[in-house]
Amino acid sequence: MRCGVTTSSDRQPLPRGTEIRGKWNGRLYRLERLLGLGSNGQVYLASSDNRINYAVKLGLETAELQGEANILASLDQSEKGRQSFLVDVDDVVLEGKTVPFYVMRYVPGSPVKDYLRQNGTHWLGVIGYRLLERLTQLHDAGWVFGDIKSDNVLVGEYGRVELVDYGGASAIGRSVRQFTEIYDRGYWSAGSRTADPAYDHFAVALLWLHALDGKRLIQLTRTLLPQNRHPRELMKLVRSHSRLLPLEAWMEKALTGQFESTKDASRQWRESVRISQKPKTEGDRVPGWMVGLLGVAIAISTSVAAIWLFD
Numbered sequence: 204m205r206c207g208v209t210t211s212s213d214r215q216p217l218p219r220g221t222e223i224r225g226k227w228n229g230r231l232y233r234l235e236r237l238l239g240l241g242s243n244g245q246v247y248l249a250s251s252d253n254r255i256n257y258a259v260k261l262g263l264e265t266a267e268l269q270g271e272a273n274i275l276a277s278l279d280q281s282e283k284g285r286q287s288f289l290v291d292v293d294d295v296v297l298e299g300k301t302v303p304f305y306v307m308r309y310v311p312g313s314p315v316k317d318y319l320r321q322n323g324t325h326w327l328g329v330i331g332y333r334l335l336e337r338l339t340q341l342h343d344a345g346w347v348f349g350d351i352k353s354d355n356v357l358v359g360e361y362g363r364v365e366l367v368d369y370g371g372a373s374a375i376g377r378s379v380r381q382f383t384e385i386y387d388r389g390y391w392s393a394g395s396r397t398a399d400p401a402y403d404h405f406a407v408a409l410l411w412l413h414a415l416d417g418k419r420l421i422q423l424t425r426t427l428l429p430q431n432r433h434p435r436e437l438m439k440l441v442r443s444h445s446r447l448l449p450l451e452a453w454m455e456k457a458l459t460g461q462f463e464s465t466k467d468a469s470r471q472w473r474e475s476v477r478i479s480q481k482p483k484t485e486g487d488r489v490p491g492w493m494v495g496l497l498g499v500a501i502a503i504s505t506s507v508a509a510i511w512l513f514d
């Protein structure tokens with residue numbers, strides 16, 4: 204969990220149009236707008252060489268930022284088939300102070316909770332599947348994401364899913380570096396904080412509970428005595444929610460660490476969604492194109508195919 208020490212996020216955001224030039228590598232970035240304030244730093248959408256597709260993270264804690272950049276570099280190394288995420292690491296002098304920063308590929312999209320609110324919960328099947336596919340790649344490369352939560356799971360056009368904030372990623376077998384309390388299996392007495400794929404499966408289940416039934420989840424965390432925090436309490440929420448009930452078996456396995464692998468979690472998700480999409484009444488019917496979209500995501504998992512579907 205993050206400790207609440209003072210960091211650059213407590214500082215006023217830098218005005219739009221601020222230019223920063225790296226002290227060592229010399230690249231110039233123009234900060235276009237603030238994307239997010241984290242406990243560790245400020246993240247800006249930025250342009251360089253007239254391309255607006257960078258996210259620059261500025262912080263005051265050199266060690267912390269350097270640690271995050273190192274993780275991103277190792278991830279790029281172990282996931283060679285993917286487009287690199289880390290672009291640059293440098294320092295900039297601002298008002299006489301040296302401020303470390305690193306530059307990432309910009310990920311367009313909205314936090315998954317907002318996306319489902321704006322576009323409808325019928326997107327859950329496709330988004331959930333794509334999230335599990337991304338986690339499969341990460342786990343196969345030897346990493347656990349750790350800090351899964353709505354702000355870190357961004358959904359773009361046609362339900363495309365990308366993770367941000369890899370600062371919390373941990374090598375499998377190490378302790379989870381960073382987590383958010385209500386998503387943490389340790390908090391719910393459901394297992395250790397050792398990084399294994401099941402740690403992420405648990406957090407994915409909490410993500411769906413939080414996104415679809417946030418009020419009751421928060422209420423539960425406020426009223427339960429610590430010794431009563433347990434997956435069975437979470438399952439009571441699942442069983443009494445019309446959207447989550449069809450995913451009951453999947454949610455139970457995720458909350459109790461019963462998937463053999465993330466591939467297995469992904470396969471069982473697909474199966475649960477397929478069954479839950481069978482309409483019980485006419486009004487229940489999931490749009491045909493949505494079923495098709497999941498089918499195509501499964502077959503090829505590329506957005507090109509999704510765009511084609513809409514043409």
Ligand SMILES: Nc1ncnc2c1ncn2[C@@H]1O[C@H](COP(=O)(O)OP(=O)(O)OP(=O)(O)O)[C@@H](O)[C@H]1O
Pocket residue numbers: 205238239240241242243244246258260307308309310311354355367368369370
């Ligand atoms: N590469 C990116 N592309 C787009 N948005 C991003 C990117 N990286 C971060 N963000 C946005 O900035 C926010 C804060 O960034 P980040 O999570 O890295 O900071 P943090 O200090 O680790 O935050 P937290 O305390 O919330 O974990 C993210 O929630 C996300 O909305």
